Amino acid sequence: MTAKEVIKAIRNVPDFPIPGIQFKDITTALNKPECLKWMRDELVKRYKDLGITQVVGIESRGFIVAPSVAIEIGAGFVPIRKPGKLPGETLKVRYDKEYGKDTIEIHKDALTPEDIVLIHDDILATGGSMYAAVELVRKAGVKKIYTNCLIELEGLNGKQFLADRGVEIECLFGIEVNE
Numbered sequence: 001m002t003a004k005e006v007i008k009a010i011r012n013v014p015d016f017p018i019p020g021i022q023f024k025d026i027t028t029a030l031n032k033p034e035c036l037k038w039m040r041d042e043l044v045k046r047y048k049d050l051g052i053t054q055v056v057g058i059e060s061r062g063f064i065v066a067p068s069v070a071i072e073i074g075a076g077f078v079p080i081r082k083p084g085k086l087p088g089e090t091l092k093v094r095y096d097k098e099y100g101k102d103t104i105e106i107h108k109d110a111l112t113p114e115d116i117v118l119i120h121d122d123i124l125a126t127g128g129s130m131y132a133a134v135e136l137v138r139k140a141g142v143k144k145i146y147t148n149c150l151i152e153l154e155g156l157n158g159k160q161f162l163a164d165r166g167v168e169i170e171c172l173f174g175i176e177v178n179e
């Protein structure tokens with residue numbers, strides 16, 4: 001399996017969820033066992049020797065591969081969720097989206113100052129969601145933060161947006177946004 005073959009398995013859905021957006025549907029890669037395994041194995045290869053203690057997934061597509069990576073590298077899994085979903089006391093970050101604002105939350109007691117964290121999501125577009133997640137984990141106060149997305153949508157400058165804010169991100173591969 002190669003990155004090219006995984007890219008081929010991702011379905012483009014034009015005008016979803018709104019006109020003008022080309023949606024990258026990863027479900028057509030996830031249901032192919034060899035693609036799913038490739039994603040898991042690539043992440044394990046990159047992050048296994050960094051002392052990561054917690055993999056933090058961003059709701060909801062950041063929840064798909066992250067837990068199996070966490071198990072393989074000997075880390076735990078922590079969810080970042082949309083507002084009102086987590087039952088315990090939470091930390092919150094409010095951030096700007098393309099249309100309006102959004103809030104994300106994490107359990108206050110989910111991370112410790114000793115944790116080395118990998119924050120994971122499926123797709124990096126403008127970088128807004130990932131940066132909000134980094135701010136949230138910074139608020140929790142951990143030792144070190146790594147960030148990863150499976151896919152970078154090229155042409156949206158998400159990597160630059162993050163770099164301008166001191167965040168370096170690794171993606172498994174890039175796809176042109178309108179490819």
Ligand code: AMP
Nearest residue numbers: 022023024123124125126127128129130
């Ligand atoms: P952003 O905050 O702009 O980087 O957007 C990233 C989040 O939105 C990720 O959680 C993605 O799953 C989702 N997303 C953004 N653009 C797309 C797209 N074209 N296709 C699929 N998901 C997308």
